Amino acid sequence: MSDNEVDRTIENHMKKIAKLLPNSFETEDLLEDLRSHIYESYNEKVQKSPDDDKMHLITEVLEALGTPEEIAEEYGKVQVNEEEKKSTxxxxxxxxxxxxxxxxxxxxxxxxxxxxxxxxxxxxxxxxxxxxxxxxxxxxxxxxxxxx
Amino acid sequence: MEKGPSFEDSWKIEIRRGVLQYAVLAIVNHHEKGIHGYGIARELEGRTDGLLQMKEGTLYPILHRLRKERLLNVHTEKSESGPSRKVYVLTGEGDRVFRQLTILVGDIFEKLEALKK
Incomplete structure (x- = not known):
């Protein structure tokens, strides 16, 4: 699997997450954090296991990251807590x-x-x-x- | 009929969620010069023997909340492995809240121990 394919897999995952989140500056910030996290984790795995299949490694990274639904759910919970706090x-x-x-x-x-x-x-x-x-x-x- | 998570599993999820924010503050407090999100995720997994292990992506909404609460500050640094990354440091208020929570957590565990006797 080439680096381009890895990048494409990452971008596809990011798009799925973005679809579940509101279109706001905060979401952009969150996506930037997640993208950075994915690359950190992926590159660490490549360094540790350079002979492993890259597709396998990126799949592991995305599994550890969580599904788009899990991330959106946590984001939603944080937003709800903030809204409750504002109701004072x-x-x-x-x-x-x-x-x-x-x-x-x-x-x-x-x-x-x-x-x-x-x-x-x-x-x-x-x-x-x-x-x-x-x-x-x-x-x-x-x-x-x-x-x- | 689909069976939901057991009482024990639900309880574990709830308590983990509750202590996670404190654990994140504790890890950031441990790094005077700051720590990036990926580092926090690694420490959460390693230093708690996996007890507070979570889906790594769910850490970021928590970090954003702590930033909004002005408990964490952030600056950006270049990363050799990809896009630039954010480094989180405790604010003065974050330090105060962390100390308060540390006392509270200590008290809670002490009282729970006493309840078992």
Missing amino acids: PDRWIYYTMRLMLAILVVVLASWVVSIVTEGAVDFMFAVVVLLAFAVLEWLVRTQQTKDA
């Missing part, structure tokens, strides 16, 4: 603080834009546009959280 009064304080901070950043950024362009960009217009972007970003994030 602190959550409202956190959201209020974030909202205040977002408004402050929008106002400051609009003011800077208005000053830098010497009034060519109207302050209120900049506030409205930046607020629209902030709301859009929030909607995307909310959708990602729901998918999780």
